[in-house]
Amino acid sequence: MKTPQDAFTTYLSEKNLKMTPQRRLILDTFIDEKQHLSPEELYDKVKKVDPSIGQATVYRTLKLLVEAGIVESLDFADGVSRYEVSWGEEHHDHLICERCGKNIEILDDVIEKRQEAIAKEHGFTLSHHKMYLYGLCSKCGRKRS
Amino acid sequence: MKTPQDAFTTYLSEKNLKMTPQRRLILDTFIDEKQHLSPEELYDKVKKVDPSIGQATVYRTLKLLVEAGIVESLDFADGVSRYEVSWGEEHHDHLICERCGKNIEILDDVIEKRQEAIAKEHGFTLSHHKMYLYGLCSKCGRKRS
DNA sequence: AGGTGGATGAATATGCTTCTCAATACGGGA
DNA sequence: TCCCGTATTGAGAAGCATATTCATCCACCT
Ligand SMILES: [Mn+2]
Ligand SMILES: [Mn+2]
Ligand SMILES: [Zn+2]
Ligand SMILES: [Zn+2]
Numbered sequence: 001m002k003t004p005q006d007a008f009t010t011y012l013s014e015k016n017l018k019m020t021p022q023r024r025l026i027l028d029t030f031i032d033e034k035q036h037l038s039p040e041e042l043y044d045k046v047k048k049v050d051p052s053i054g055q056a057t058v059y060r061t062l063k064l065l066v067e068a069g070i071v072e073s074l075d076f077a078d079g080v081s082r083y084e085v086s087w088g089e090e091h092h093d094h095l096i097c098e099r100c101g102k103n104i105e106i107l108d109d110v111i112e113k114r115q116e117a118i119a120k121e122h123g124f125t126l127s128h129h130k131m132y133l134y135g136l137c138s139k140c141g142r143k144r145s
Numbered sequence: 146m147k148t149p150q151d152a153f154t155t156y157l158s159e160k161n162l163k164m165t166p167q168r169r170l171i172l173d174t175f176i177d178e179k180q181h182l183s184p185e186e187l188y189d190k191v192k193k194v195d196p197s198i199g200q201a202t203v204y205r206t207l208k209l210l211v212e213a214g215i216v217e218s219l220d221f222a223d224g225v226s227r228y229e230v231s232w233g234e235e236h237h238d239h240l241i242c243e244r245c246g247k248n249i250e251i252l253d254d255v256i257e258k259r260q261e262a263i264a265k266e267h268g269f270t271l272s273h274h275k276m277y278l279y280g281l282c283s284k285c286g287r288k289r290s
Numbered sequence: 291a292g293g294t295g296g297a298t299g300a301a302t303a304t305g306c307t308t309c310t311c312a313a314t315a316c317g318g319g320a
Numbered sequence: 321t322c323c324c325g326t327a328t329t330g331a332g333a334a335g336c337a338t339a340t341t342c343a344t345c346c347a348c349c350t
Contacts, residue, residue, distance in 0.1 A: 018316075018327060039307080040276055054330035059307065075220060077275075080306070095267055104267055111259050115278055121284030122249055130222075131276045133260055138268030163347075166329080199299035204338065225337070287313060 004031060004070050004087040022053055026061045030071070031085055036103065038080040075130060076103075080082035093131040099140035104134070148217050149176060149232040156213035167198055171206045175216070176230055181248065183225040220275060221248075238276040244285035249276070 002010070008027055009019050029045050030037065037045075043058045062083055065071035072086040076096060091112075092105040111131070119126040135141075147155070153172055154164050174190045175182065183189075188203045207228055210216035217231040223242060236257075240249040256276070264271040 124280045126280040129278045135269045135271040
């Protein structure tokens with residue numbers, strides 16, 4: 001499978017857009033950080049390599065990466081949007097501790113199949129879904145204040 | 146079971162807060178509209194009855210209603226927060242058409258049980274979850290542009 | 291009546307995200 | 321190589337939903 005970088009280059013040229021040093025740096029930095037990053041956090045990382053970069057460019061590039069199907073946007077309901085590199089990765093959902101923020105990636109075939117079935121029952125063609133499970137992890141559950 | 150209004154009154158007095166005409170009007174209006182309302186939409190409805198009401202009061206009251214467990218906040222990824230009255234209603238999730246906005250409430254026992262099981266496997270105590278299925282409804286799917 | 295604490299509306303502030311704009315970089319053709 | 325059109329960029333301003341501030345108001349108790 002193509003690397004995310006190659007996929008991005010391909011996507012850009014298809015749209016008559018250009019691969020630039022800034023875009024390359026932003027994607028490379030994102031891939032290095034295997035995390036659920038907010039635009040601001042990614043901007044901070046990128047600035048360490050190229051302090052002249054503007055945060056508008058980070059927002060714009062994230063938008064492009066989502067359109068290109070290389071990155072997915074997440075929603076942990078913590079006030080900022082978050083992203084993760086999804087290219088070449090298996091789909092998964094998230095189990096989140098509301099106290100400490102611990103975040104576990106989960107995947108359940110039974111659920112995924114039922115989601116498809118439910119959509120079909122209603123005549124829908126499913127394009128994607130979001131599922132977030134919120135609760136307390138074992139550590140935080142014990143010392144519940 | 147208590148009505149949402151009674152539940153709200155109870156909650157307020159427990160917290161040494163007061164039931165006011167504004168709060169009563171906001172909840173009554175919300176209950177009349179069996180919809181997924183945004184704060185702005187609710188504000189517009191309420192203003193028709195009492196034009197002197199402030200939108201800060203709508204935001205504040207919605208927050209209280211969520212805390213009281215009478216209302217739930219939703220996230221349809223359309224740029225605004227949305228709410229629905231959940232008191233006395235069965236939990237459900239949503240199936241959303243990305244083209245026309247059609248919104249179907251769904252509930253699947255298999256999924257709900259698996260969610261609990263997954264959380265347990267990871268030592269989590271689940272407090273709640275969000276699940277949104279996005280796609281195209283039968284109408285919009287046919288005339289795909 | 292006077293006092294106390296919550297509630298309110300208008301205005302202002304906040305925080306994340308997007309847009310505007312002038313300057314710059316790039317790439318293909320003369 | 322120079323020219324030209326287009327895409328890109330960074331800085332700052334603007335948008336937009338939501339939260340907060342603050343002076344006033346009101347309900348209730350003594
Ligand atoms: Mn899933
Ligand atoms: Mn559910
Ligand atoms: Zn935890
Ligand atoms: Zn539709």
